[in-house]
Amino acid sequence: MSCSRRTFLAGMSAIACAGSLPRLCAQSAENPRRLALVIDLARCRQARTGCDLCRQACHSAHNVPSIPDRAHEIKWIWDEEFKRVFPEEVRPGLPPEVAASSVPVLCNHCDNPPCVRVCPTGATFVQPNGIVAMDEHRCIGCRYCMSACPYGSRSFNYVDPRPFLRATNADYPTRAKGVVEKCTFCEERLASGKRPACVEACPVQAMTFGDIRDPAIQARLASTRILRRRPELGTSPYVFYIL
Amino acid sequence: MSSNRTRAWLLPVVAGVVILSPFAYSVGRFAWASIFSTPRPFLQVAADPSRRCVRDPAWMRQNHRVFLQELRDKTVREGIRNEVTLRSCSQCHKDKAQFCDKCHSSVNLHPDCFECHSYSTTVHPVVLPEGAP
Numbered sequence: 410m411s412c413s414r415r416t417f418l419a420g421m422s423a424i425a426c427a428g429s430l431p432r433l434c435a436q437s438a439e440n441p442r443r444l445a446l447v448i449d450l451a452r453c454r455q456a457r458t459g460c461d462l463c464r465q466a467c468h469s470a471h472n473v474p475s476i477p478d479r480a481h482e483i484k485w486i487w488d489e490e491f492k493r494v495f496p497e498e499v500r501p502g503l504p505p506e507v508a509a510s511s512v513p514v515l516c517n518h519c520d521n522p523p524c525v526r527v528c529p530t531g532a533t534f535v536q537p538n539g540i541v542a543m544d545e546h547r548c549i550g551c552r553y554c555m556s557a558c559p560y561g562s563r564s565f566n567y568v569d570p571r572p573f574l575r576a577t578n579a580d581y582p583t584r585a586k587g588v589v590e591k592c593t594f595c596e597e598r599l600a601s602g603k604r605p606a607c608v609e610a611c612p613v614q615a616m617t618f619g620d621i622r623d624p625a626i627q628a629r630l631a632s633t634r635i636l637r638r639r640p641e642l643g644t645s646p647y648v649f650y651i652l
Numbered sequence: 653m654s655s656n657r658t659r660a661w662l663l664p665v666v667a668g669v670v671i672l673s674p675f676a677y678s679v680g681r682f683a684w685a686s687i688f689s690t691p692r693p694f695l696q697v698a699a700d701p702s703r704r705c706v707r708d709p710a711w712m713r714q715n716h717r718v719f720l721q722e723l724r725d726k727t728v729r730e731g732i733r734n735e736v737t738l739r740s741c742s743q744c745h746k747d748k749a750q751f752c753d754k755c756h757s758s759v760n761l762h763p764d765c766f767e768c769h770s771y772s773t774t775v776h777p778v779v780l781p782e783g784a785p
Contacts, residue, residue, distance in 0.1 A: 536731055544728045545768070579739070582768040600733040 443539045444518065444594055445621040445647040446608070447629045452615035454510050461488060463513055466610030467592070472583045474573030483564040485592040486515040486607055495636055498652070507652070515607070516541060516562040516592035517638060517646030524554035524563065533589075539647060540594045548588040555589060559642055563591045594618075621647070685758050703744060706736050720765075742771050 467473065467486045476482045488511040492499045499508065522541045525533050532547035533554055555563045569586045577583065581597065584590050595605035603609070608616040619626050629651065636650040705712055707719060726732045745751035748771045756763060 534729070538731075542728070542731075546724065546728065577770065579770040579772040582770070585764070585767055596731060597733070600731070 441537050442620040443622075443647070444599075445539075445619070445626055445649065446515075446518075446594070446605075447617040447626055447649045447651065448513060449615045449617075449629070449651045450507075450510065450512060451651065452613045453513065453611075454506060456611075456613040456615065460612065462610045462612060463607035463616070464488070466606040467595075469576065470578055470595070470598075470606040471581050471593075472570075472574055472578055473590075474570035475575070476568070476570070476573045481567045483566065483570060483590065484561075485564075485590070486513055488512065489514045494638060495650075498636065512650065513607070514560065514562075514638070515648065516594075517560055517644065517648045518592075518594055520645035520647065521643060523557040523559070523644060527553040527557040529553065533591075536596070540596055541591075542593055542596065543589070543591055545582075545584055545588045545590065550587040550589065552589060559639055559644065560646075563589050565589050682759070705744070738765060738769050739772065 464486050468475070471485060473483050473485050491508060491510050491512055494512045494514055518539055518541045520539070522533075522535060525535055525541060528534075529551060530547045530549055532544045532549070534542055534544070536542050550565065552565055555561075555565060566584050566586050566588055571577075571583055574583065595603070595607075598605060605616075605618055608618045617625055617629050621627075630649060632651075634652045636652055637646045638648070638650075640646070707715075712719065720738065723736065723738070727737075741751075742748070748766065752763075752766075752771075755761075
């Protein structure tokens with residue numbers, strides 16, 4: 410019996426394809442969740458005159474210290490001026506209330522996170538649901554991730570943060586001096602079926618959280634003008650803003 | 653002449669004893685502690701007598717480090733969270749000084765778990781995982 414080179418190669422590739430089929434099927438069947446957050450800035454502006462309930466809720470849930478020295482401050486979610494968040498949107502004719510507003514900003518949990526790519530120890534990594542997670546046990550404090558993140562979403566503990574905590578939530582760890590920390594999309598709350606602390610705390614329900622395919626998210630993303638921070642960088646953020 | 657020779661012999665010995673005494677003390681103390689006074693973790697009897705450890709206590713005594721590391725990796729890296737947490741140990745072992753520190757300090761080990769995690773005694777009840785021994 411003769412076996413030409415062509416038949417042999419065809420046979421081998423058929424076997425290889427058959428071998429990878431179950432994995433391919435499993436992937437498409439699972440259809441893993443991809444978590445996203447939509448922030449309606451029009452609603453947020455309604456509530457705003459000094460409303461920072463989202464920040465308070467987040468920072469007290471996760472033992473984020475309030476350090477008065479701005480060089481050392483730790484931020485998971487905070488307010489930023491519109492013109493600094495969306496500099497490319499600032500143009501003549503922009504409604505003055507929009508131009509003067511401030512925008513809640515947090516980690517964008519990018520699809521292509523530069524912080525993960527540069528981390529030398531694998532301390533920061535992407536979970537299957539899209540959360541860019543942080544493992545402080547492995548963090549060596551090199552701050553490459555802080556240089557890589559174009560959104561400033563990461564903070565470094567230059568000083569021991571514990572003296573700057575007003576109250577400690579014993580259910581969540583504090584951090585030590587010398588590690589980087591960031592928003593985790595409240596993965597510990599999601600595990601017990603709760604929504605993120607910021608989403609829950611918002612008095613005007615400006616934030617919608619869920620899988621990107623959820624009808625509630627889809628409805629919001631379809632309805633109005635959607636902004637993402639610095640899309641030209643190719644990081645593909647999953648925090649969406651409705652102008 | 654002979655006394656001079658004796659002194660010449662004595663000097664390095666005395667110097668050697670002086671130099672080595674800290675090492676000897678540290679090794680000796682460790683040896684003494686491990687032979688004669690092996691500390692045992694102090695368990696406060698739980699209010700609920702049906703409550704038992706998530707693993708066999710003898711196994712835990714040897715391998716809690718591995719157990720805790722696996723628990724950490726499961727929680728942080730894989731996002732698998734169940735009711736067994738580092739904090740839930742304190743439900744039964746209420747006194748950290750007796751339960752953790754006693755053994756660790758006798759072997760000069762200083763794990764930094766509770767620099768960040770809190771060893772508080774008010775946590776949710778422990779639910780044993782399926783098939784726990």
